Amino acid sequence: MQTWIETEMDGLDLGDTRRDQRGCFLLDRLSQNPRGSLPATFSGWAETQAAYRFFDNSSTDPDKILLPHRQATIDRICQHDVVLIPQDTTELNFARSVEGGFGKLNYDDRLGLLEHTSLAITPDGLCLGVTLSKVWARPLVNPHEGQRHWEIAIKDKESYRWLEGYRDASQVACKAPGTLVVSIADRECDIYECLRETPEPQQGESAEWIVRAAQDRSLEPNEADTNAEEKLREAAAAFPLMARHKVHIRARKGQSARDAHVVVRAGRVTLKAPFRKGQKLDNVSVNVVWVHEPNPPQGVAAVDWLLLTSLPIDSVEAVDRVVKWYAARWWIEIYFRTYKQGCRVERLQLQTAERVENALALYKIVAWRLQYVTLLGRECPEVSCESVFSESEWRGTWSVATGTVAPLEAPTLGDFLNQVACLGGYLGRKHDGPPGTEVMWRGLRRVFDFSLAWTTFNELSASSGRPHSTCV
Numbered sequence: 092m093q094t095w096i097e098t099e100m101d102g103l104d105l106g107d108t109r110r111d112q113r114g115c116f117l118l119d120r121l122s123q124n125p126r127g128s129l130p131a132t133f134s135g136w137a138e139t140q141a142a143y144r145f146f147d148n149s150s151t152d153p154d155k156i157l158l159p160h161r162q163a164t165i166d167r168i169c170q171h172d173v174v175l176i177p178q179d180t181t182e183l184n185f186a187r188s189v190e191g192g193f194g195k196l197n198y199d200d201r202l203g204l205l206e207h208t209s210l211a212i213t214p215d216g217l218c219l220g221v222t223l224s225k226v227w228a229r230p231l232v233n234p235h236e237g238q239r240h241w242e243i244a245i246k247d248k249e250s251y252r253w254l255e256g257y258r259d260a261s262q263v264a265c266k267a268p269g270t271l272v273v274s275i276a277d278r279e280c281d282i283y284e285c286l287r288e289t290p291e292p293q294q295g296e297s298a299e300w301i302v303r304a305a306q307d308r309s310l311e312p313n314e315a316d317t318n319a320e321e322k323l324r325e326a327a328a329a330f331p332l333m334a335r336h337k338v339h340i341r342a343r344k345g346q347s348a349r350d351a352h353v354v355v356r357a358g359r360v361t362l363k364a365p366f367r368k369g370q371k372l373d374n375v376s377v378n379v380v381w382v383h384e385p386n387p388p389q390g391v392a393a394v395d396w397l398l399l400t401s402l403p404i405d406s407v408e409a410v411d412r413v414v415k416w417y418a419a420r421w422w423i424e425i426y427f428r429t430y431k432q433g434c435r436v437e438r439l440q441l442q443t444a445e446r447v448e449n450a451l452a453l454y455k456i457v458a459w460r461l462q463y464v465t466l467l468g469r470e471c472p473e474v475s476c477e478s479v480f481s482e483s484e485w486r487g488t489w490s491v492a493t494g495t496v497a498p499l500e501a502p503t504l505g506d507f508l509n510q511v512a513c514l515g516g517y518l519g520r521k522h523d524g525p526p527g528t529e530v531m532w533r534g535l536r537r538v539f540d541f542s543l544a545w546t547t548f549n550e551l552s553a554s555s556g557r558p559h560s561t562c563v
Contacts, residue, residue, distance in 0.1 A: 164220025192444035194228030278305035472505025487545030
């Protein structure tokens with residue numbers, strides 16, 4: 092049976108077998124101590140120096156590192172009827188010099204990298220893997236200074252990443268013809284070129300999509316009155332009422348959790364094509380779902396989701412499905428939190444952007460596994476824990492966590508992950524929710540320590556001629 096490292100790195104080709112083996116070794120070590128610095132993660136200066144050489148090697152390529160993981164992700168996607176692919180961008184703040192290849196972030200005094208990621212998840216939030224990741228440094232000086240946005244071709248804009256994300260989701264859909272693949276994006280993706288890329292895709296040929304509108308776009312003029320210009324929000328307000336719901340709003344900075352009473356309207360419109368220098372775009376028809384809170388509490392921003400989609404909206408169930416799937420976009424925010432706080436990637440002390448990008452490729456896989464294991468325990472608690480953990484990991488942990496001898500048969504994944512969460516500080520009280528990624532990554536760090544101790548003990552016992560017991 093393959094280990095998870097072998098599955099995620101199967102077919103890795105960096106041009107040299109030893110380099111490929113080093114990449115697998117580094118992934119294994121980083122997964123054992125995702126929050127540690129590089130010197131603290133590796134055993135001694137020789138291993139640490141080998142890691143630095145790997146990240147600095149011109150043949151080490153982040154796209155090649157992620158390619159086997161992408162294929163393993165597609166294999167997992169094929170096992171599901173519906174898979175959502177939210178895409179989003181995050182900033183990686185590094186206190187580095189300009190000479191290292193780092194670029195400007197949102198403020199002039201901050202340097203770092205930008206990363207755009209597409210993440211495959213099930214509608215229930217099970218993270219299947221990273222399908223696309225693009226890392227770049229924003230120029231210190233805007234190359235399009237003085238130009239108006241409609242004068243710049245979409246391929247020359249930074250926002251082109253959203254179109255690339257959708258096209259990549261469509262490639263995934265082609266490789267998983269039995270799966271409904273839905274690309275999901277927030278307001279930054281409200282770009283006309285994205286909306287017209289494939290207005291009505293066929294399942295298996297390209298991905299469906301949901302985009303939250305940011306602009307109150309003009310609609311195609313009415314044939315009876317070509318002078319009257321209707322706007323998107325005006326049209327949405329006249330759509331038929333489809334449903335009323337009470338939705339729970341998570342707590343945010345400066346805002347406590349609350350329940351919101353929303354109304355849902357849906358309809359279809361034809362958007363008027365905007366002006367583009369040197370080309371004429373066609374109008375495009377899209378389905379619209381508007382989730383709106385008509386009476387928010389005083390001083391609180393109302394819930395207001397204006398969703399554009401290629402998915403059908405011909406029934407209440409279909410409309411609710413669009414809303415539910417868009418809400419699942421939250422999981423990519425959880426992934427970024429796991430990636431940046433759980434793996435502490437912004438604390439990497441590598442001095443050039445190229446070295447950092449190579450390290451980030453491995454950390455993306457580590458962050459995926461942390462989130463995957465956490466949610467898999469909720470989705471499939473009855474499967475054997477050996478579907479995820481090695482014998483040394485679960486046996487080495489069980490006796491310490493429970494104070495009892497490890498059973499002959501592997502416990503269920505749900506039972507074992509509950510012990511892992513408790514090692515990470517999870518209390519498991521009646522009113523507590525299921526364990527999250529933060530307590531899970533703390534618990535997993537201890538699992539790796541116990542695994543090493545269990546393996547070392549049994550190896551020493553074998554070499555000394557003492558009886559070996561798999562129940563220790």
